[in-house]
Amino acid sequence: MLPEFFEFYNPTKVVYEVGVATDLKPELDIIGIKKYFIISDHIINNVGLVRKVKDGLIEAGYEVTGVYLEVKQDARLNDVKICLEKVETSGAEGIISIGGGSVIDTAKAVNILFSEGGDLVDDYSGAQTLTRPLKPHVVIPTTAGTGSEVTMAAVIYDEDNKEKLAFVDKYLLPNLAVLDPEMVLSLPPKMTAATGMDALTHAVEAYVGTQASPVSDAFAEGAIRLIMQHLVNATKDGSDIEARGGTLIAATMAGIAFTHSMVGCVHSMAHATGALYRVPHGIANGILLPFGMEYNFELITEKLARLAPVMGEDASGLSEEEAARLAIKAVRKLSARLNALGALPLRLRDAGVPEDGLTAIAEGALNDGTSFYNPREMDAEELLPYIQNAY
Numbered sequence: 124m125l126p127e128f129f130e131f132y133n134p135t136k137v138v139y140e141v142g143v144a145t146d147l148k149p150e151l152d153i154i155g156i157k158k159y160f161i162i163s164d165h166i167i168n169n170v171g172l173v174r175k176v177k178d179g180l181i182e183a184g185y186e187v188t189g190v191y192l193e194v195k196q197d198a199r200l201n202d203v204k205i206c207l208e209k210v211e212t213s214g215a216e217g218i219i220s221i222g223g224g225s226v227i228d229t230a231k232a233v234n235i236l237f238s239e240g241g242d243l244v245d246d247y248s249g250a251q252t253l254t255r256p257l258k259p260h261v262v263i264p265t266t267a268g269t270g271s272e273v274t275m276a277a278v279i280y281d282e283d284n285k286e287k288l289a290f291v292d293k294y295l296l297p298n299l300a301v302l303d304p305e306m307v308l309s310l311p312p313k314m315t316a317a318t319g320m321d322a323l324t325h326a327v328e329a330y331v332g333t334q335a336s337p338v339s340d341a342f343a344e345g346a347i348r349l350i351m352q353h354l355v356n357a358t359k360d361g362s363d364i365e366a367r368g369g370t371l372i373a374a375t376m377a378g379i380a381f382t383h384s385m386v387g388c389v390h391s392m393a394h395a396t397g398a399l400y401r402v403p404h405g406i407a408n409g410i411l412l413p414f415g416m417e418y419n420f421e422l423i424t425e426k427l428a429r430l431a432p433v434m435g436e437d438a439s440g441l442s443e444e445e446a447a448r449l450a451i452k453a454v455r456k457l458s459a460r461l462n463a464l465g466a467l468p469l470r471l472r473d474a475g476v477p478e479d480g481l482t483a484i485a486e487g488a489l490n491d492g493t494s495f496y497n498p499r500e501m502d503a504e505e506l507l508p509y510i511q512n513a514y
């Protein structure tokens with residue numbers, strides 16, 4: 124059935140090539156400015172990736188006005204303020220972010236204030252608070268997971284008030300997403316598996332979500348196909364450039380899918396699990412994905428059935444329900460292979476969640492913004508058995 128209405132807006136240019144992050148001149152010439160400030164973190168810097176990009180920029184005649192490396196595991200409000208000052212005083216005209224979701228989201232928030240001034244929380248938190256394009260922002264992802272390089276959202280943690288602030292605006296979409304498999308080669312197996320399962324969760328939840336359209340479906344299916352083909356190999360052998368490229372493209376495609384079609388109960392549960400017990404986002408999603416698919420099963424049977432062949436399963440001759448179950452089984456098979464590589468826990472108990480904490484996860488999931496987009500209405504009591512099964 125076709126949706127009554129949908130829109131698709133994807134102005135971020137995506138370029139993919141092995142080594143392209145060190146040869147950005149053709150793309151930056153199109154953007155037209157000369158002075159960039161780099162935002163990254165110490166982990167990325169220590170493996171030499173910041174230098175690689177910086178040298179390439181200087182060689183191409185661009186000026187790097189400064190580098191900020193203090194971004195922590197969560198994008199934090201105080202870092203945004205400190206970084207902003209350095210960007211402003213450096214004389215930069217635009218920003219290049221090199222990193223995972225925290226770095227990219229920090230750069231998005233910095234760019235709001237760098238372009239528009241004002242107070243981040245008072246003036247810009249929430250949705251559609253911007254009125255015009257921001258200064259140029261080029262993103263070079265170093266994980267294959269968050270998709271933040273092509274999404275219109277940023278999540279910033281306010282340490283003082285202990286809350287996560289969401290910023291959603293079409294002007295947060297970066298100008299350019301640079302997909303270079305060489306930039307993800309150093310990602311360790313556990314991070315590779317976890318971020319890959321995050322991307323898979325984006326794609327599956329976008330696909331079965333209430334906001335899905337034929338266009339977002341195409342991106343979600345493409346992402347799922349690539350993850351099923353490449354995630355195990357990328358986890359097994361980090362230097363497998365083909366597998367790295369496949370997962371990187373998949374994460375971006377999943378990002379395009381979910382920035383249009385949203386995510387649902389798996390993310391609601393994962394956000395609660397992360398907030399309460401510090402379980403990394405990708406690991407929580409990886410554990411909870413099949414259980415979230417089961418929670419929604421009655422309402423998404425047809426779509427899950429369509430996913431079975433996309434996931435590489437032979438669903439010929441099966442009923443719709445059987446094919447849908449096969450899709451869930453395919454996710455479990457993938458998780459089991461990643462688990463056998465020592466890269467992904469399969470149960471909440473193995474990720475440090477206490478048994479008496481499951482009710483709090485169910486209740487926390489209900490309060491998460493993503494719960495509004497879940498196909499089945501979220502109910503803590505009804506959700507709890509699925510979380511118990513994941514324990």
Ligand SMILES: [Fe+2]
Pocket residue numbers: 269321325390404408
């Ligand atoms: Fe996610």
